[in-house]
Amino acid sequence: MLFAFSGAAASDRPEPKPVVRGTPSGYEAEVIALCPDIGERPEVFLARDGEGLAGHLARGNWKVYLVDPWSTPTAAAEGFDGVVRDVYPWLLKRLAEASGHDRITWVGHGVCGLLPLAAAARPSGNPPPTRWAALGTRFDWSLPSPELKRWVQSWKDGGGPLPDLVQRLLFTGLRGALGARNSSVPRGVRVVGTPAESLEFLHRDKISRRPPAAVLEDLERWMRQGRVTDRAGWVDYEIGYANVQGPALLVSGASDAVAPPEQVLPALDRLDAKVGAQWHLLSRINGDREEYGHLGMLLSRHAARDVDELLTAWLQGRETLP
Amino acid sequence: MSAVSPALRRFGALCFALLLAGCATVPTKNVEELPFFGARVSTADGWSLAVFHAPPDPATAGLPHHGTPVLLIHGTSVNRYNYMTDGSDLVSFLASRGFDVWVPEYRGDRSSQAPDKATWRAGAWSVDDIAAYDVPAVMDLVLKESGRDQLYWLGHSLGGALGYIAAQGPRSHQIAGLITIGAPGAFPHPNRLAQKAEKNTGLLPRSGQVPTRGAAKAALPLLDMAPDDPLLHAVYNLDNVDVPTLVEFVGLGMENIGRGMTKQYLGWMTGGRVTSLDGRVDYTAGLAKVTQPALVVAGRVDHIVPPWAVRAGYDGLASTDKSWLVMGQGWGHRHDYGHGDLLVGDFVVDELFPDIASWLEAQVSPPVAPPEPVEPALAPTIPGSP
Numbered sequence: 233m234l235f236a237f238s239g240a241a242a243s244d245r246p247e248p249k250p251v252v253r254g255t256p257s258g259y260e261a262e263v264i265a266l267c268p269d270i271g272e273r274p275e276v277f278l279a280r281d282g283e284g285l286a287g288h289l290a291r292g293n294w295k296v297y298l299v300d301p302w303s304t305p306t307a308a309a310e311g312f313d314g315v316v317r318d319v320y321p322w323l324l325k326r327l328a329e330a331s332g333h334d335r336i337t338w339v340g341h342g343v344c345g346l347l348p349l350a351a352a353a354r355p356s357g358n359p360p361p362t363r364w365a366a367l368g369t370r371f372d373w374s375l376p377s378p379e380l381k382r383w384v385q386s387w388k389d390g391g392g393p394l395p396d397l398v399q400r401l402l403f404t405g406l407r408g409a410l411g412a413r414n415s416s417v418p419r420g421v422r423v424v425g426t427p428a429e430s431l432e433f434l435h436r437d438k439i440s441r442r443p444p445a446a447v448l449e450d451l452e453r454w455m456r457q458g459r460v461t462d463r464a465g466w467v468d469y470e471i472g473y474a475n476v477q478g479p480a481l482l483v484s485g486a487s488d489a490v491a492p493p494e495q496v497l498p499a500l501d502r503l504d505a506k507v508g509a510q511w512h513l514l515s516r517i518n519g520d521r522e523e524y525g526h527l528g529m530l531l532s533r534h535a536a537r538d539v540d541e542l543l544t545a546w547l548q549g550r551e552t553l554p
Numbered sequence: 555m556s557a558v559s560p561a562l563r564r565f566g567a568l569c570f571a572l573l574l575a576g577c578a579t580v581p582t583k584n585v586e587e588l589p590f591f592g593a594r595v596s597t598a599d600g601w602s603l604a605v606f607h608a609p610p611d612p613a614t615a616g617l618p619h620h621g622t623p624v625l626l627i628h629g630t631s632v633n634r635y636n637y638m639t640d641g642s643d644l645v646s647f648l649a650s651r652g653f654d655v656w657v658p659e660y661r662g663d664r665s666s667q668a669p670d671k672a673t674w675r676a677g678a679w680s681v682d683d684i685a686a687y688d689v690p691a692v693m694d695l696v697l698k699e700s701g702r703d704q705l706y707w708l709g710h711s712l713g714g715a716l717g718y719i720a721a722q723g724p725r726s727h728q729i730a731g732l733i734t735i736g737a738p739g740a741f742p743h744p745n746r747l748a749q750k751a752e753k754n755t756g757l758l759p760r761s762g763q764v765p766t767r768g769a770a771k772a773a774l775p776l777l778d779m780a781p782d783d784p785l786l787h788a789v790y791n792l793d794n795v796d797v798p799t800l801v802e803f804v805g806l807g808m809e810n811i812g813r814g815m816t817k818q819y820l821g822w823m824t825g826g827r828v829t830s831l832d833g834r835v836d837y838t839a840g841l842a843k844v845t846q847p848a849l850v851v852a853g854r855v856d857h858i859v860p861p862w863a864v865r866a867g868y869d870g871l872a873s874t875d876k877s878w879l880v881m882g883q884g885w886g887h888r889h890d891y892g893h894g895d896l897l898v899g900d901f902v903v904d905e906l907f908p909d910i911a912s913w914l915e916a917q918v919s920p921p922v923a924p925p926e927p928v929e930p931a932l933a934p935t936i937p938g939s940p
Contacts, residue, residue: 377884400883404890405855410782486855489884494852494862497743511743516784517857518746523890 246304246319248297248327249274253283253290263295263331264547265323269342269368269526270443270451271387274298276341279438280418280531285339288540294547295331299323301344302444311446312343313462316350316469324362337547338364341530342490343447345369346460346469348480349499353472365481365543368526370491371499373451374458377489381455384448392442395432402435403428404525405487406532416522418533431531439531473499478507481546483539485524486515512542512553519554581674582664590638590645592656595695597687600669605695606634606657608645614652618919623654623700625692629711629736630815631766633663635807636710641799642902644708644910651911654700658692660684662763662812677763677812680831681712685719693725704730706914710897711736711859715828715837718867722840731847731917733910736896738859739867740838741822747788747857748823755820763810770808774801788857791892794899803898841870848873849913851906853891854882877913881906 248265266277266286277286277298290296301307301323306314328334338348345366379401386393393401406416406427416427423430454460460469482500484493493513503509514524521534529539538554545553585591585604592607614620626644628636634657637644648655659665661679668674696705707717707729714737721729741748758764776783777797786792790800818831827838848871852864861880868878881891887905896906 375878377880377882378886379884400886404883413782487882487890489854489882492854492861492880492884494860494865497862500743513745515745515855515857516787519784523855 245322245326246300248299248323248330250330251278251286251290251296251298253287257290257293257295260333261293261295261331262547263297263327263333263336264289265297265299265327265336265338267299267301267338267340267344267347269344270302270447271441272341272439273441274300276439276527276530279434280533280535281420283536285530285535285540285543288536289543289547292544292547294337297327297330299327301347302441302447307444308446311444311463312346312350312450313467314446316347316354316462317356320347320351334362336362338362339367339543340364340369341367342369342526343451345482346371349472349476350460350469351472352476353467353469355467362477363479364476365483365546366496366499367483367529367539368485368488368491369482369499370495371460371482372458372495373454373460375495376455377492380490384451384455387443387448388445388452392440395429395436398435398440399428399432401489402525402527403431404489405485405523405528406431406525407522407534413521414533416528416532416534418531427532431527434531435527439527470502473502474504476503476507478503478509480507480509481543482509482511483529483542484511484513485526485529486513486517487523488526488529490526510546510553514538514542581667585665588665590634590657593695593699595658595691597661597691599683599687601661601687602667603661603688603691604659604663604665605692606638606645606659607699608649608655608657610652610654611650614650617652617915619915620652621654621700621702622652622914622918623656623696623702623705624648624914625696625705625707626655626657627707627709627713627716628657628659629709629713630819631809631811632807633659633665633809635803636713636897639799639803639807639898641900642898644897644902644907647903647907648911648914651915653911653914656692656696656705658688660688662815663809676761677759677810678761678814679812680814680818681716681719682818682830682835683814685716685723689716689720690725693720693728697728704728706731706733706917708733708910709735709737711738711893713737714867715739718828718841718844719837721846722837722843726843726846729846731849731914732844733849733851733913734864734867735851735906736853736856736859736864736893737850737867738822738828738863739841739865739870740827741863742826742866743860743862744823744826745857745860752820752823758816759813761813763812764816765810767808767810770804774804777801787892789892790894790898791853791855791890793889794891794895794901796900799898799900803894807898838866838870841867842872844871845873847875847917849877849879849910851879851881851896853893853896854880854884855890856893856896858893879909 268274268276278284301315301319306318327336348364383393409415417430424433484496500511514520520538541554590606592605595603610621626637645655709717714734717732822828829836850868852861
């Protein structure tokens with residue numbers, strides 16, 4: 233087993249980091265880019281059992297790379313606009329070069345899931361062909377919850393959110409052990425109180441990272457306007473609905489307080505039929521083990537069963553998702 | 555593979571059906587002697603309905619909103635106890651804050667009387683019938699007794715949808731504002747529960763009433779044995795409700811559903827829109843006529859009327875003064891709320907009821923901006939000057 237990953241460097245050209253498990257995938261294998269949300273390190277895709285979604289996919293004959301657009305000086309200076317304009321296209325180019333072909337699937341958590349849509353709205357040429365999955369991505373920024381606004385404000389004020397706020401915003405839907413059902417806390421993670429407290433501790437220790445200040449400004453503007461636009465007001469990123477290519481998979485956690493289902497579904501309604509978009513609700517009502525929250529969908533022990541298998545089925549092109 | 559043979563399953567289903575048949579509801583006797591009984595009203599098509607009443611606390615007589623009538627309309631397959639269960643009693647809460655609270659039970663509830671036995675047995679009434687006959691009769695009573703021209707409407711689930719329907723109809727001018735809780739504006743993107751319900755419509759009786767009261771009572775023993783059951787979770791998030799509360803509520807508060815209403819609901823789920831039973835009236839489109847102030851409340855993990863179905867109501871309203879509230883941790887609450895626990899829950903008195911009362915109070919007596927300083931029109935008179 234080989235795993236190569238180094239800490240995020242403040243380079244404007246952050247190289248994608250390969251995740252290899254077992255036998256390396258063949259030359260023709262499809263590339264999957266895993267991109268974290270703005271307040272997360274890329275390790276979020278590995279933190280569950282040291283494997284996570286990244287390890288699961290790497291064992292499935294895909295070439296898996298972790299990408300990190302939020303650590304760049306461009307993100308710090310120009311926010312979301314700079315990432316859409318410079319960093320995202322560069323990452324796709326590098327992934328294509330590394331793999332020798334352009335069959336790239338972009339899997340973004342949170343704001344990273346917006347990048348394919350936003351890139352498709354820019355006037356500078358067509359976006360590269362890619363299918364994409366958005367996990368816990370908020371597409372409609374109207375009516376934000378008070379706790380989401382507090383989370384943004386707490387970073388802007390300097391200190392960042394307190395553990396209690398992080399638990400209520402990011403670690404909803406987790407469950408304790410009952411009968412044959414395990415707790416949401418993955419094996420190997422130290423149990424410190426409730427599942428939410430345990431995973432928040434893991435998050436604080438290994439995953440959380442200060443979001444770029446300029447991106448926080450963007451989020452605040454989107455929440456105020458109820459629309460996703462660039463800073464100058466020239467580009468309405470929602471134009472991307474008409475241009476973006478697919479297929480696309482939109483995944484919502486039923487209890488996700490950052491990107492609740494009702495703020496995700498407008499994207500499904502607006503995506504062109506030719507994109508072949510699908511929406512999946514991670515919920516007990518659909519047979520899942522939890523009412524998944526924003527980070528539970530990546531970090532919960534149960535995500536190995538409910539989320540990894542969903543992604544695998546979609547990537548394999550199965551008509552019926554689990 | 556299931557260990558239970560098909561024959562055994564069929565036998566179990568037969569026993570369950572017999573059990574439910576044994577639990578078929580009969581009308582309540584001596585309704586007039588029940589606590590909070592207010593009056594009986596007759597509808598234009600011959601039904602008699604019971605209306606329950608909690609007058610405002612006299613200690614609130616000096617408040618601007620004292621005596622403002624608020625109509626609480628319950629949801630499907632439940633009755634007034636939706637608002638009157640011990641520990642989560644919205645009726646008493648609002649009355650203690652000075653509101654004049656009215657709670658009708660509509661046709662098919664055990665306190666109602668059908669024009670004849672055949673009508674009761676047929677169970678053919680629809681949501682349209684409630685909107686066309688029950689609602690006007692009840693509104694007439696409340697406005698007459700309170701001496702007001704308008705009332706505020708608060709409805710949970712179907713009760714909220716009825717509010718949307720009433721506010722787009724000929725009585726719209728009599729509704730000052732709306733609070734809807736877990737109420738659908740439309741039914742886009744059905745979840746798996748709704749899809750299963752559509753597939754299993756053959757299990758429903760072709761006429762009469764769907765025995766939801768009997769089913770709930772029969773399932774009560776499972777509450778302790780299988781609190782993790784997904785079907786129970788579909789209705790209640792048990793993080794918010796303790797089992798004794800739920801047992802009390804099921805015993806008192808459950809009602810059957812008329813077959814006509816279930817047919818109408820299935821039309822909503824398959825068509826994605828809230829319409830009349832014959833499909834000719836699109837109540838979802840009619841939301842564009844509703845201009846009253848509105849507070850729209852959704853439960854974060856409500857699987858009966860999911861937040862996106864509630865949001866469709868919020869988005870459809872033409873009101874310029876509308877507020878959106880999600881009961882869940884992201885909005886600062888202890889837990890994420892399901893459907894039933896939006897009203898019958900351990901924390902609603904602290905987490906939801908104060909917001910409801912505050913919204914109503916602000917509507918009746920909006921906060922007044924401090925007066926602008928006014929320049930004196932004339933120079934002040936100086937004592938001793940000519």
